[in-house]
Amino acid sequence: MGRDISVLPGGGMRMLKNALSIARKEFADAVTSKRLWLIAGIFLLFSIASTYSTSFGFRIGARQTTRPMVQIASSIASATAYMAPLLGIALAFDAISGERERGTLRILLSRPIYREDVINGKIMSALAVTGLTITISSLAAVSVSILLHNISVTVDDVSRIGLFILFSVVFSFAYYALSLFVSTFSSKSSHSLVISVGIWIFFAFILSIMSSFIATAILGPPPTRALTLFNMSRRQFGNFTTPGGATPQELEEYLNYVRKVSEISGTIQAFSINYHYTQITSSLFSFVAGPLGFGRGEITIASIPTILSTRLIDIIILIVFPIVFLVASYMVFTRRQEK
Amino acid sequence: MGGGENMSLAVETEKLVKVYGNGKTMVKALDGIDMKVPKASVFGLFGPNGSGKTTLISILVGLLLPTSGSAKVLGFDVTRESVEIRRRVGLLPEGFGFYDHMTALENLVFLATLDGVPSSQREKRALEALEAVGLKDRADAKVSTFSRGMKQRLGVAQSLLKDPELLIFDEPTVGIDPEGAAEFRNLVRKMNRDGKTILLSTHLLYEVGMICTHAAIIREGRLLVQGSVDELYRSVREAKGFRYEIRVKPGSDMPLQEIRSIPSVIEIAQSDNRVTVLSKNDIGSILFSLVTKNPYKDIVESLTPVEPSWEEIYRFYQEGG
Ligand SMILES: Nc1ncnc2c1ncn2[C@@H]1O[C@H](COP(=O)(O)OP(=O)(O)OP(=O)(O)O)[C@@H](O)[C@H]1O
Numbered sequence: 001m002g003r004d005i006s007v008l009p010g011g012g013m014r015m016l017k018n019a020l021s022i023a024r025k026e027f028a029d030a031v032t033s034k035r036l037w038l039i040a041g042i043f044l045l046f047s048i049a050s051t052y053s054t055s056f057g058f059r060i061g062a063r064q065t066t067r068p069m070v071q072i073a074s075s076i077a078s079a080t081a082y083m084a085p086l087l088g089i090a091l092a093f094d095a096i097s098g099e100r101e102r103g104t105l106r107i108l109l110s111r112p113i114y115r116e117d118v119i120n121g122k123i124m125s126a127l128a129v130t131g132l133t134i135t136i137s138s139l140a141a142v143s144v145s146i147l148l149h150n151i152s153v154t155v156d157d158v159s160r161i162g163l164f165i166l167f168s169v170v171f172s173f174a175y176y177a178l179s180l181f182v183s184t185f186s187s188k189s190s191h192s193l194v195i196s197v198g199i200w201i202f203f204a205f206i207l208s209i210m211s212s213f214i215a216t217a218i219l220g221p222p223p224t225r226a227l228t229l230f231n232m233s234r235r236q237f238g239n240f241t242t243p244g245g246a247t248p249q250e251l252e253e254y255l256n257y258v259r260k261v262s263e264i265s266g267t268i269q270a271f272s273i274n275y276h277y278t279q280i281t282s283s284l285f286s287f288v289a290g291p292l293g294f295g296r297g298e299i300t301i302a303s304i305p306t307i308l309s310t311r312l313i314d315i316i317i318l319i320v321f322p323i324v325f326l327v328a329s330y331m332v333f334t335r336r337q338e339k
Numbered sequence: 340m341g342g343g344e345n346m347s348l349a350v351e352t353e354k355l356v357k358v359y360g361n362g363k364t365m366v367k368a369l370d371g372i373d374m375k376v377p378k379a380s381v382f383g384l385f386g387p388n389g390s391g392k393t394t395l396i397s398i399l400v401g402l403l404l405p406t407s408g409s410a411k412v413l414g415f416d417v418t419r420e421s422v423e424i425r426r427r428v429g430l431l432p433e434g435f436g437f438y439d440h441m442t443a444l445e446n447l448v449f450l451a452t453l454d455g456v457p458s459s460q461r462e463k464r465a466l467e468a469l470e471a472v473g474l475k476d477r478a479d480a481k482v483s484t485f486s487r488g489m490k491q492r493l494g495v496a497q498s499l500l501k502d503p504e505l506l507i508f509d510e511p512t513v514g515i516d517p518e519g520a521a522e523f524r525n526l527v528r529k530m531n532r533d534g535k536t537i538l539l540s541t542h543l544l545y546e547v548g549m550i551c552t553h554a555a556i557i558r559e560g561r562l563l564v565q566g567s568v569d570e571l572y573r574s575v576r577e578a579k580g581f582r583y584e585i586r587v588k589p590g591s592d593m594p595l596q597e598i599r600s601i602p603s604v605i606e607i608a609q610s611d612n613r614v615t616v617l618s619k620n621d622i623g624s625i626l627f628s629l630v631t632k633n634p635y636k637d638i639v640e641s642l643t644p645v646e647p648s649w650e651e652i653y654r655f656y657q658e659g660g
């Protein structure tokens with residue numbers, strides 16, 4: 001059975017007008033909501049606090065670095081990795097289910113508008129809100145760090161931070177899209193919230209823990225003698241050339257094991273959008289984030305074009321993920337009937 | 340209204356069927372509805388809980404799609420042209436709500452925007468609508484501070500914003516106090532005088548029955564009857580008899596032999612100064628000529644046909660006609 005089609009002459013403009021009216025109201029609601037300010041506030045506190053521990057490192061000289069801003073930004077990035085998804089979820093979990101629950105959806109849908117207008121308006125507003133919130137709070141965190149720790153910033157730093165903000169907005173929006181999808185078929189916002197946060201916890205924490213479990217389950221326990229020896233040598237600040245009794249073969253065996261573990265767990269974690277985001281931001285700010293944090297140290301920073309090309313797959317996944325869920329939300333919502 | 344003529348009908352449905360769910364849990368909420376709502380009528384859709392009123396109304400404005408059959412509202416098809424319908428129809432849905440954090444006026448101005456009211460007129464329209472439902476003095480109060488009845492009134496107000504040709508009210512008087520219900524009836528009468536068609540659903544017959552010019556009675560997804568109120572009265576009378584009430588002067592005795600001798604009279608009841616006559620046929624004119632001559636002339640104060648109550652009509656059809 002055919003439904004109204006909105007591509008009538010002049011329909012496009014009218015549709016945009018209605019979607020914009022809804023977007024304007026949604027935007028006003030969002031920026032005046034406690035929820036948004038709470039998340040932005042926690043993010044600021046969280047990121048400024050973590051820049052302190054980084055800058056403390058500078059002062060005692062343990063980690064002398066030529067790029068202090070990059071180090072600072074990487075601690076802001078670790079805060080964003082948690083807060084961006086929560087921001088997306090906060091904006092989306094009751095976007096549709098809340099209107100359904102309160103009966104405002106019926107009032108909206110009895111206007112001469114299309115169901116598409118409702119979801120388009122919400123998406124437009126969410127893009128603006130995630131964009132502004134992440135940009136403003138990241139810039140605020142960066143500025144505060146600059147003032148507090150008295151560091152200088154280069155043009156390259158600025159480009160990295162710009163890219164970081166862009167990817168963070170996409171990441172936040174990915175969670176928005178995911179949670180919007182859940183919201184379109186939930187009749188209760190509380191269900192929608194629990195499901196969305198559950199998925200976030202799974203992607204952010206459980207999957208990475210699970211992945212190392214699975215890897216060990218597949219590979220069996222690490223070669224014991226190599227492990228003991230390795231731990232001994234590690235205690236001497238990673239001086240691999242004084243193995244204290246371990247033969248080069250034993251060390252090689254151990255490193256192979258570690259490599260395999262990280263390969264398997266990386267494959268499993270590839271299902272998590274968080275993983276891809278972290279891959280991109282950690283490349284931008286040049287710390288290597290393996291499952292064991294292995295190999296962290298003085299590496300020269302890759303250039304931006306190099307990062308963009310080596311992380312292309314991660315970037316594509318980061319962008320495709322929200323698109324898939326937006327399309328899914330769109331399909332579920334526009335085909336649903338509301339009594 | 341003769342019916343049949345498309346131009347004279349605000350709503351016309353044909354073999355409308357709605358089935359909810361699929362597989363195991365199928366519910367046939369509408370089972371072949373042919374409903375005709377004449378233009379400029381006040382049409383009551385009466386039926387018990389779960390009879391399909393809300394389902395039918397939701398299909399008319401395009402919130403739900405029919406499983407089969409078709410329906411036209413103001414000449415537009417409900418599946419293909421529902422936006423055109425919603426441009427011209429004001430709806431008070433069931434179980435609606437407002438944005439609690441916004442004021443009544445802000446809510447209405449926002450909805451007027453989506454109704455396509457030009458920006459220069461939105462506030463004026465919103466205030467007029469609030470005035471019509473007696474909420475003008477609460478225009479700037481947040482909806483979260485409203486009582487249930489006030490929200491219901493606001494619900495009526497939002498349906499007026501686009502100045503619709505047809506108004507559809509689903510259970511309009513639920514939660515409203517008696518004064519509010521009376522005000523609502525006046526509002527409906529006024530809108531009807533202005534030429535608007537009003538379709539309202541309810542199971543509270545006593546609250547809105549008296550303002551209807553037309554009605555349909557629905558049960559388990561089927562229309563048991565529909566037509567003008569006069570037609571409904573007549574068919575109930577024809578089945579259950581015509582009832583007349585004769586009031587006599589206090590203290591006087593009314594001779595009943597002559598009335599009893601009218602062939603179609605079934606039953607005569609007398610109490611105090613009131614005589615009720617039940618007859619198989621319409622004996623209004625016979626009774627009239629009787630009571631205007633002696634000896635009745637001096638005893639009888641009034642003679643009135645007793646119209647069946649809505650409850651009576653409703654029960655009559657719900658019990659199978
Ligand atoms: N979403 C749904 N899914 C399944 N069945 C439904 C759904 N909505 C309604 N029904 C069923 O369809 C039938 C008609 O429901 P509807 O809400 O149209 O009745 P109603 O006449 O408006 O009742 P009320 O007076 O209680 O408002 C009922 O049997 C109901 O259980």
Ligand SMILES: [Mg+2]
Binds near residue numbers: 392393394433509
């Ligand atoms: Mg109902």
